[in-house]
Amino acid sequence: MRLDVVTIFPEYLAPLNVSLVGKAAARGQLDVRIHDLRSWTHDRHNTVDDTPYGGGPGMVMKPEPWGEALDEIIASGDGDAPVIVVPTPSGRPFTQELAVELSAKPWLVFTPARYEGIDRRVIEEYADRCDLREVSVGDYVLAGGEAPVLVMVEAIARLLPGVLGNAASHQDDSFAPGPMANLLEGPVYTKPPEWRGRGIPEVLLSGHHGKIARWRRDEAFRRTTANRPELIEGADPAAYDKKDREI
Numbered sequence: 001m002r003l004d005v006v007t008i009f010p011e012y013l014a015p016l017n018v019s020l021v022g023k024a025a026a027r028g029q030l031d032v033r034i035h036d037l038r039s040w041t042h043d044r045h046n047t048v049d050d051t052p053y054g055g056g057p058g059m060v061m062k063p064e065p066w067g068e069a070l071d072e073i074i075a076s077g078d079g080d081a082p083v084i085v086v087p088t089p090s091g092r093p094f095t096q097e098l099a100v101e102l103s104a105k106p107w108l109v110f111t112p113a114r115y116e117g118i119d120r121r122v123i124e125e126y127a128d129r130c131d132l133r134e135v136s137v138g139d140y141v142l143a144g145g146e147a148p149v150l151v152m153v154e155a156i157a158r159l160l161p162g163v164l165g166n167a168a169s170h171q172d173d174s175f176a177p178g179p180m181a182n183l184l185e186g187p188v189y190t191k192p193p194e195w196r197g198r199g200i201p202e203v204l205l206s207g208h209h210g211k212i213a214r215w216r217r218d219e220a221f222r223r224t225t226a227n228r229p230e231l232i233e234g235a236d237p238a239a240y241d242k243k244d245r246e247i
């Protein structure tokens with residue numbers, strides 16, 4: 001997978017060259033290219049923003065630098081068009097499902113904005129030419145889209161085959177499809193068997209895999225009901241019972 005990011009803060013994306021994503025890039029599974037938007041400005045001050053038409057607070061990112069940047073990046077591909085991902089509070093929610101969909105794409109271009117956002121005509125121009133997704137990582141407003149890019153790239157890259165150590169790990173992800181879909185993960189424990197007077201739930205020491213699976217499902221239900229009740233109506237308890245019978 002090729003990943004391009006266009007930003008006025010390239011140093012903000014440095015973490016993409018370390019840990020999980022860094023290793024995948026080193027192994028050639030990921031081709032990460034960080035671009036400084038100001039490379040496509042031509043004035044003495046490398047201007048990327050201007051005052052908003054219609055007035056109002058803050059500044060808007062000018063269309064010209066984005067247009068030159070995206071034209072050059074898209075032209076550098078060997079024919080196929082990238083999916084352009086625009087982090088924005090007003091986008092569709094970033095979900096595990098979307099992470100899975102994007103992890104199957106050969107090329108993603110992220111366009112994190114600063115200020116009050118990018119001139120709308122840039123989005124219209126590239127939505128006409130590419131598969132463009134406006135995506136929100138949460139219902140809050142950040143100073144820029146760079147942190148959302150780090151979040152989305154990590155969620156996507158860990159799904160790439162061989163990038164996450166144990167391939168089985170993401171079957172049990174929260175929100176992963178299947179009978180445990182839409183449930184939050186339950187609690188996890190490891191050695192020592194007692195820590196500050198706190199032990200381990202007996203069932204986890206029983207070696208009875210059926211009981212352990214049921215306990216984990218019940219704990220996931222309990223935690224989801226407590227923290228994210230809105231996810232429960234999507235769950236189908238009958239599917240869980242069927243799953244237990246299969247064990």
Ligand SMILES: COC(=O)COc1cccc(COC(=O)c2cn[nH]c2)c1
Pocket residue numbers: 086087088089113114115116117118119123134135136137138139140141142143144145146148
């Ligand atoms: C067309 O899209 C744009 O112009 C982007 O506009 C903005 C405006 C303000 C802030 C941001 C950065 O993203 C977030 O704050 C964000 C993403 N997810 N949750 C919060 C982006």
